[in-house]
Amino acid sequence: MSEGLESATTDSRGDQARDRSLFLSANVVQLFTLFRAHGIPAASIKGPVLEFQLSGERSARPSADLDVLILPEDVPRVINLMRAEGFSCHPNVDELALRSYVSSGRDLVFQSEGGLIVDVKCGFVPRYFGLSYPMAGLWERVSDLDYYGSHVPVLAVADNLNFLCIHGCKHLWTQARWLSDVGTLTSLCDEQTLCDAVVWAREAGSLRMLLIGVRMSCLSVGVAMPVPLQRLYELDNGAQALVDELIEMGNDVVGMRQISMFHLRMLDRLRSRVSYVCCQVMEPTVGDWRAFRFPVGLRWLYVFIRPVRILAKLVRGRFSPSPELAR
Numbered sequence: 001m002s003e004g005l006e007s008a009t010t011d012s013r014g015d016q017a018r019d020r021s022l023f024l025s026a027n028v029v030q031l032f033t034l035f036r037a038h039g040i041p042a043a044s045i046k047g048p049v050l051e052f053q054l055s056g057e058r059s060a061r062p063s064a065d066l067d068v069l070i071l072p073e074d075v076p077r078v079i080n081l082m083r084a085e086g087f088s089c090h091p092n093v094d095e096l097a098l099r100s101y102v103s104s105g106r107d108l109v110f111q112s113e114g115g116l117i118v119d120v121k122c123g124f125v126p127r128y129f130g131l132s133y134p135m136a137g138l139w140e141r142v143s144d145l146d147y148y149g150s151h152v153p154v155l156a157v158a159d160n161l162n163f164l165c166i167h168g169c170k171h172l173w174t175q176a177r178w179l180s181d182v183g184t185l186t187s188l189c190d191e192q193t194l195c196d197a198v199v200w201a202r203e204a205g206s207l208r209m210l211l212i213g214v215r216m217s218c219l220s221v222g223v224a225m226p227v228p229l230q231r232l233y234e235l236d237n238g239a240q241a242l243v244d245e246l247i248e249m250g251n252d253v254v255g256m257r258q259i260s261m262f263h264l265r266m267l268d269r270l271r272s273r274v275s276y277v278c279c280q281v282m283e284p285t286v287g288d289w290r291a292f293r294f295p296v297g298l299r300w301l302y303v304f305i306r307p308v309r310i311l312a313k314l315v316r317g318r319f320s321p322s323p324e325l326a327r
Contacts, residue, residue, distance in 0.1 A: 023115075023116070024047060024048045024065075024066055024116075025048045025147075025148070027066065027116050028044060028047070028048060028049055028066055028147070028152060029147065029148075029150040029152065031066060031068070031118065032044065032150075032151075032152050032153065033150075034081070034085065035068075035070075035078075035081075038077070038081055040070065040074050040077060040078060040081070041070065041071055041074070041139060041142075041153075042068050042069065042070050042153060043068070043069045043139075043142050043153045043154055043155055044066070044067070044068060044069075044145075044152050044153065044154055045067045045068070045069050045121070045154075045155060045160070045163060046067040046164075046167075047065070047066050047067050048066075049145065049147060049152055049154060050154075050160070050181060052145070052147060053145060053154060053160075054181065054184045054185065054188075055184075064117060065109075065116075065117035065118060065119045066116070066117070066118050066119065067118075067119045067121065068118060068119070068120050068121065069121050069122070069155070070120060070121070070122055071122065071139070072105070072122040072123070074122075075102050075108070075120075075122055078108075078120055079098075079108070082110045082118070082120075085112075086112055086113060087110035087111060087112050087116075087118070088110065088111050088112075089108060089109075089110055090108070090109040090110070090111065091109075091286040091289075093286060093289050093290070094289075096296065096299065097284075097286075097289040100284065101286065102122075103127075104126055104127050104128070104279070104283060105122060105123045105125070105126045105127035105128075106126045106127075107119050107120060107121050107126075108120045123135070124162070124163050124166045124167070124204075124206075125166055125167075125170055126279075127275075127279065128275060128276055128279030128280060128283060129170070129263070129267065129272065129275070129276060130205065130267065130269070130271060130272030130273070130274070130275030130276055130279075131166070131204045131205050131206050131267075131272060132203065132204055132205060133162070133166075133200065133203070133204035133206070134200055134203050134204065137200070138155065138156075138159050138200075141155070141156035141159060142154065142155060142156070143156065157185065157188060157189060157193050158189070158193050158194075158196040158197035158200060159197075159200065160185060161182065161185050161186065161189065161193075161197050161210070161213075161214075162197055162200060162201050162204070162206065162209075162210055164178065164181055164182050164185065164213065165182060165201075165206070165209045165210045165212065165213030165214065166206050166209050166210075166213075168182065168209075168213050168216075169209040169212055169213065169263075169266050170263070172246060172249070172254070172259065172262055173213075173216060173246055174251060176220070179213075179216055179217040179220045180217070180220070182213045182214060182216075182217040183217035183218065183220065183221055183223075186214055186217060186218070186226065189226070191226075191228060194226055194228050194229060195228060197210060198210065198228065198229070198232065202268075205267060205268040205269045205272050206267075206268065207232070207268055208236060208238060208239045208242075208266055208267070208268050209266050210229070211229060211232055211233045211236055211239045212239050212242055212243055212246070212266065214226070214229050214233075215229075215233055215239070215243050216243055216246065216247070219243075219247070238265060241265075242262070242265055242266060245262075246262075256313070260276075260280060263276060264276060264277070280310075281306065281307050281310065282303055282306055282307065283306065284302040284303070284305065284306050285306070287309075288302055288305050288306055288309065289302070291305075291309070292305055
């Protein structure tokens with residue numbers, strides 16, 4: 001009897017995942033049609049479109065939202081457009097705080113009453129990582145994917161590979177499907193595409209993240225790294241140490257301090273590490289804005305609130321993961 005119930009539950013979850021995938025697939029076309037109609041350049045990343053790119057089939061994997069990359073200068077237009085379409089914007093803070101949040105390069109999340117969630121990004125990672133990915137060239141390389149008879153703009157393969165590796169490193173590779181996606185994408189790359197990915201990662205300061213992502217994806221399926229990346233990986237002792245630690249850590253819960261230390265060690269450049277530390281210590285977060293509501297003339301006080309809150313956490317010894325502090 002328990003086996004029957006377990007089977008029914010599994011089937012139910014599978015049906016829910018397929019229904020969600022169909023829901024997102026239908027809405028992704030409408031979303032990009034809307035952006036195109038308003039002259040807003042955008043590209044689909046992750047989600048059902050990526051699954052279709054990799055397999056040629058509609059995704060049966062559970063996916064919570066649609067991820068969209070836009071230009072930073074188009075953020076105000078996207079906010080106004082999505083609100084006009086009935087979406088609520090998150091974080092739910094006042095306009096001045098929202099402007100500060102957007103300028104930091106963090107994601108905006110829009111949700112419709114019907115349950116559609118759209119995660120809008122204006123860069124591969126927030127500004128505090130100090131990366132300088134060549135975004136101008138990226139937009140020149142965006143192309144349209146034939147997605148069930150509609151055209152959906154997507155990243156070039158080398159850009160997509162870099163994005164997935166940066167994203168995975170940001171979240172310490174806590175999802176096995178990210179490794180699966182990186183592995184599949186790597187298998188589609190010829191030598192020139194891999195060389196392009198390396199060139200652009202070097203320019204961004206994220207080469208170590210690229211090497212970590214490809215290495216871990218290859219280990220997960222028991223295949224060798226592509227030769228061009230294998231040589232670079234063997235020369236990077238820091239990348240090798242991080243891969244070993246991430247594998248040993250598995251899905252263990254880690255705290256804010258450990259997350260930050262992993263991030264710092266994944267960055268290629270000293271200036272990126274300095275940027276990371278300065279922004280983490282000084283840049284206000286949504287939690288800061290919600291905890292302390294200063295009038296316009298006293299907004300400068302948020303610069304001091306952030307380090308005080310971090311210090312208070314450290315003094316109390318609370319290193320559990322926090323969305324507000326670990327971001």
